[in-house]
Amino acid sequence: MSPPAALETIDITRLKGVGPRAAERLARLGLATLEDVLFHLPFRYEDRTRITPIGSLRPEQGVVIEGEVMAADVVFGKRRSLLCKVADGTGLVALRFYHFSAAQKNALEKGRRIRVYGEPRPGAAGLEFYHPEYQSGPDIPPLEKALTPVYPTTEGVSQKLLRNLAAQGLQWLQTHAPEELIPRQLLDQSGLPGLAQALTKLHHPQPDDPVDLLLDGNHPAVKRLVMEEMVAHQLGMLAKRAGQKALSAPVLSGEALTGKLLQALPFQLTGAQQRVIGEIRADLARQHPMLRLIQGDVGSGKTLVAAAAALVAIESGYQVALMAPTELLAEQHLANFRHWLAPLGIEVHWLAGSVGAKARRETLAALAEGRGALVVGTHALFQDAVVFHRLGLIIIDEQHRFGVQQRLALREKGRFGNQVPHQLTLTATPIPRTLAMSVYGDLDTSVIDEMPPGRKPIQTLALPTSRRDDVVARIRAACQEGTQAYWVCTLIEESDELQAQAAEATFETLQDALPELTVELVHGRMKAKEKAERMARFSSGEAQLLVATTVIEVGVDVPNATLMVMENAERLGLAQLHQLRGRVGRGGEQSYCLLLYQTPLSFTAKKRLAVMRDTSDGFVIAEEDLKLRGPGEWLGTRQTGDLAFRIADLVRDEALMAPAREVASALLAQYPDRVERLLRRWLRGGEHFADV
Structure with a gap:
């Protein structure tokens, strides 16, 4: 059999x-x-196992009632409706139908037995059921047993x-x-x-089961499935890691160039920077591709760590590509790398959408012939026309802003048979521990958890928009003392055009209110050249106040700026608020962030602003943001394929993450034949784990 x-x-x-x-x-x-x-x-x-007396009804609670039809009449008000009155000896309630037929009205004859399921709500006739489910007649079936x-x-x-x-x-x-x-x-x-x-x-x-535990995910039956799903995801991560280990990578070593860079710096590296550089050097010296994520709060010195890694690759005779999600951020990296590497005789090339045809041809030729050791760019780097002579290291800033296929396309440009480049990922968005374990579990993680000496915590205040005039006076006073300020405009709509209009209106208002200051405007609708010129005037100190959209979230570094105003701060998530706030506090002076908000505030908005006031620790903020927004929204739409949880909730089920990781490791070692079936059950075959 x-x-x-x-x-x-x-x-x-x-x-x-x-x-x-x-x-x-x-x-x-x-x-x-x-x-x-x-x-x-x-x-x-829904509980359809018991009948609730009409006299005990409570608004908006799903119930079953049973009684006798007392009347069913068509009534005329703002809208024509069928109103059916039902009584059971404990009370009277109305059923209202806006869409009905003559046959339905005739079937609801006086004296007919009726059973109703729905949620009563306050209406013109007292509590009313609107378009409820019902059964009527002599043969009403028994109540549900479950x-x-x-x-x-x-x-x-x-x-x-x-x-x-x-x-x-x-x-x-x-x-x-x-x-x-x-x-x-x-x-x-x-x-x-x-x-x-x-x-x-x-x-x-x-009926006697604890439904609240089932619904909030704390019942053992839910936990059993959550555990299995988390194990499947961890197996996917281990499979990704094993796939990477099967590839080879160039062995990169060399200390001379890095030593020269560090000697030329006017400051000492922090202990955290030195530790992370050591971890990277150890990875690069191995025959397997490095996959390392560098987490560091805004201003912690990640870019310098990336430069040190790049110099190891260049000294070994390989090329380096640094990719950033926006031109503004990429330009900031370009400026830093040129400042640090030009004295070492290393030319830093530039490739982005705004690069002219002639400069683009020259850069492409330099990369293909091996004359270009280092290129900084945006999405333009993984286009078909870009060919590398000997790509050994890829540096990706803010990886979560790129799709999986985009990151793969850049890696494939350095593939030679089974050999692929090393990969270093930077993020100034601290990743909650549970998210790091589930989404970035295939990466080795380093944390730069120390700020450069002399940095002072940014003082943050939340003020209603009714205090706007006081805020403008604060900007005037700060700029007259010789410092600079940002005014950030936000909109709910994700439209560059609407954001630009809002920023332009604010720009004109502030120019009128502060005629003694030079005010510049930057937004996403501007051409790259114009944007760069205006940013340069602000960076050099020619302008005292910069009005901008959230385009300045990353990539702007002006140590003299000590004051930031965020208008409609209640519209932004915690991660973005923290990123924007990090544009100030980059020098030795005390800096301030003023969060202007519209009243009334929702519960979530109040919570966000309170967190911003209470802490400047990016990891604390990231954990709170994950609780408030959930993992899918936290990661953004590009990453939803990496986080296809069907039952598990990373916040609620955090305690199961570590045990799931242990079970996954044991399963892989002792029962490898079950792994593929488990991936197929939960991850549709795990196709998005195949090669990332």
Whole structure:
């Protein structure tokens, strides 16, 4: 007798009620097999197991009532509606239908028995049910014995169909137990239930089950699936790392150029910078590609660490490419690298969208012939026309702003057979620990957790817009004392044009209010050359006040600027507020950040502004930001493919991350034959982990 078929091999069309059209619609939900159906979990439950007396109804609580129709009349107000009154001896309630037929009205005859499910809300006739579900007549079926699940759905797929499929799936479970891909001994210490038990509980909870624990993810049945999903993600990370280890990379060494750079600096490196440079040098000296993420708060000196790494590659006879997400940030790197490397006789090339045809041809030729040892640029670096002679190191700033394929395209330009370049990633956006373990788990991480000596914490104040005149006076006083200031304009709309209009209006207002100051304006709609000229005037001190959109979030370094005003600060996330604030406090003087906000503030906005006032620690801010915004939004749309969690929540389930990592390592070592099936169950085969 052959063993029962595995659930992942049973096509969804074998279930009753699924024809070709339904299968096509269900595919939009990712449901193609019976296993997919069982892992498509409810996001809430309705209690249809008990009848609530009408006299006990509370607004906006889903309930079942049963009673007798007292009347059903068409009433005319702002809109024509059918109003049906139902009584049960404890009270009277109304059902209101704005869309109805004559047959429906006639069926709701006086004296007819009716059972209703819905949420009563205050209305013209007291508490009313608006378009509720109902059954009427002599043959009303018995009450449900279990809670009714409500599933995520899509157009053309009803809750009735999804509930029917889940019920069939639970029937199959009785004879086709799901494969326990995580061995029991690896789960025993956690005290979590088996997979079949967990799935049954989630699809078919009983009335006395703690629904609040099911919904907030703290029930053991939820934790069992969360653990397995996290293990699958960790296996994906380990597979990525193993794939990288299978590649080779050039062995890079050399200390002379780095030594000359450090000797020429007018300051000493911090201990953290020295430690991270040591970690990078050790990576570059190995035959396997370095994949290292450098985390460092704004102003901690990441760029200098990257320059030291670049010099090791150049001294070894290889080329270096540094890629940044915006021209403004890339130009800042270009200026720094030219300042540091020109005295060493190293030319730094520039490649971005604004580069003219002649300069572009010269740079492309220098890179292809090997004369160009180092190039700084934007997305232009991974275009087809760019060919490297011997690319040995890639430096990517703010990696999360690039898509996976964009990063791969640049790496492939340095591939020679099985050999690929080393990769160093920089971020001034401190990554919460849970996110780092789940999204960047394939990277080695270094943290520059020490600021250069002499830097003072930025003092942050939150003020309502009614204090705007006081803020303008504060800017006048600061600039008259010889320092400089930023005024940042924000809009809810993600439109360069609208942001530019808002910035231009603010620019004109501040010019009128501060005629004694030279005010410059920078926004995303400007041509690169004009933007650079205006930034240069501000950097040199010719202008005292810079009005800008959030285009200055990264890449602007003016040590003399000690005051920043952020208008409508309540519209920005914590990470962006922290990045912007980091534009001041880059010199030795005390700096200030004023957060102007519109009232009334939402709870989340109040929380954000309080965090900004209370701390300047980027890692604390990142953790709070993750709690407030969630991982998907924190990473941005480009990274959603890297974080396709279906059940797990990185904030809620943080405590399971480390155990999941241990289980994944044990599974890979002891049960390698189960890894692919686990990846297929949770990650659709793990295709986005294949090669990053």
